[in-house]
Amino acid sequence: MRFDFFTLTLCVLALAATSGHAAQSPKIPALVMTSPDSAFANYEDKCSNGGNLDNVNRDKFLKLMLANKKSKLSQLKVALLNEIKQSGDEPRGEGVRIGEWNQTFHDRSGCGTNTNSYSAFVVTVTGGNANHTVVKSLLTIDDDDNAGKRTLKIRDIRPIKLRNDN
Numbered sequence: 001m002r003f004d005f006f007t008l009t010l011c012v013l014a015l016a017a018t019s020g021h022a023a024q025s026p027k028i029p030a031l032v033m034t035s036p037d038s039a040f041a042n043y044e045d046k047c048s049n050g051g052n053l054d055n056v057n058r059d060k061f062l063k064l065m066l067a068n069k070k071s072k073l074s075q076l077k078v079a080l081l082n083e084i085k086q087s088g089d090e091p092r093g094e095g096v097r098i099g100e101w102n103q104t105f106h107d108r109s110g111c112g113t114n115t116n117s118y119s120a121f122v123v124t125v126t127g128g129n130a131n132h133t134v135v136k137s138l139l140t141i142d143d144d145d146n147a148g149k150r151t152l153k154i155r156d157i158r159p160i161k162l163r164n165d166n
Contacts, residue, residue, distance in 0.1 A: 031057045031152075033064055036071035038153035046148040047111035053143055053150070055101075058118070061141070061152045062098060072154055073139065080124050080136055089126040097123045104140065112147040117155055135160050 029041045039061050043052040065071040069078075077096045084091050098120050105117035122137040140155040 028054055028056050031060050031064070033068070035153075036068045037065060037073070038151065039064065040152070041150045043145070043148040043150060048114070048145060048148070049111050050108065050114055050145070052145040052148065053114065053116060057150070058101065058141075058143060058152065065154070072157055076122065076137060076157055080122070084124060084126055087126075089132065090128060092125045092127055092131060095125060097125055098139065099123060112145075114145040116143045116145075117141065118143055121160075122157070135162050 027044070029043055031039050031041045033039045039057075041057055045051055062073070065073040066077060068074055080096045081091060084095055099122075101118040101120050103116060104119040105115070107115045117140050119138055119140040121135045122139050124132075124134050124136055126132045136159065138156075138158045138160055140157075142151070142153050142155050144151050
């Protein structure tokens with residue numbers, strides 16, 4: 001009877017160890033900027049079916065562009081902050097905010113090639129107790145995976161004039 005209990009315990013432990021290993025997510029590679037507005041990362045998975053398009057590196061790409069004064073996105077932020085200053089208003093928080101990413105284009109060919117675009121609103125937020133939020137631009141980036149080589153780059157920044165209640 002003890003032998004059966006011991007064997008059963010070993011089987012359960014082996015199963016737990018194996019399932020824990022399978023549950024680990026793949027390593028996210030480092031993002032390398034290739035210009036102020038583009039970057040790449042090499043993933044181990046050459047046939048990801050979209051698995052190489054992680055939010056971590058997309059968010060890091062956004063932060064690196066904002067930190068680079070030569071990036072179109074950084075220059076837009078500076079221009080919008082100057083616009084706020086010239087209007088006599090005060091920025092609320094950072095004054096310029098990038099909204100949530102929405103997938104605006106997707107094309108997959110087989111398992112290893114994914115071409116995607118993601119878009120987000122660029123918004124100014126001003127005012128003290130009063131809050132004045134205005135969508136100023138639509139930022140679109142390409143986020144493509146070609147057999148494990150992921151490239152990110154700005155596709156376009158388009159001004160938007162939805163409403164102005166000044």
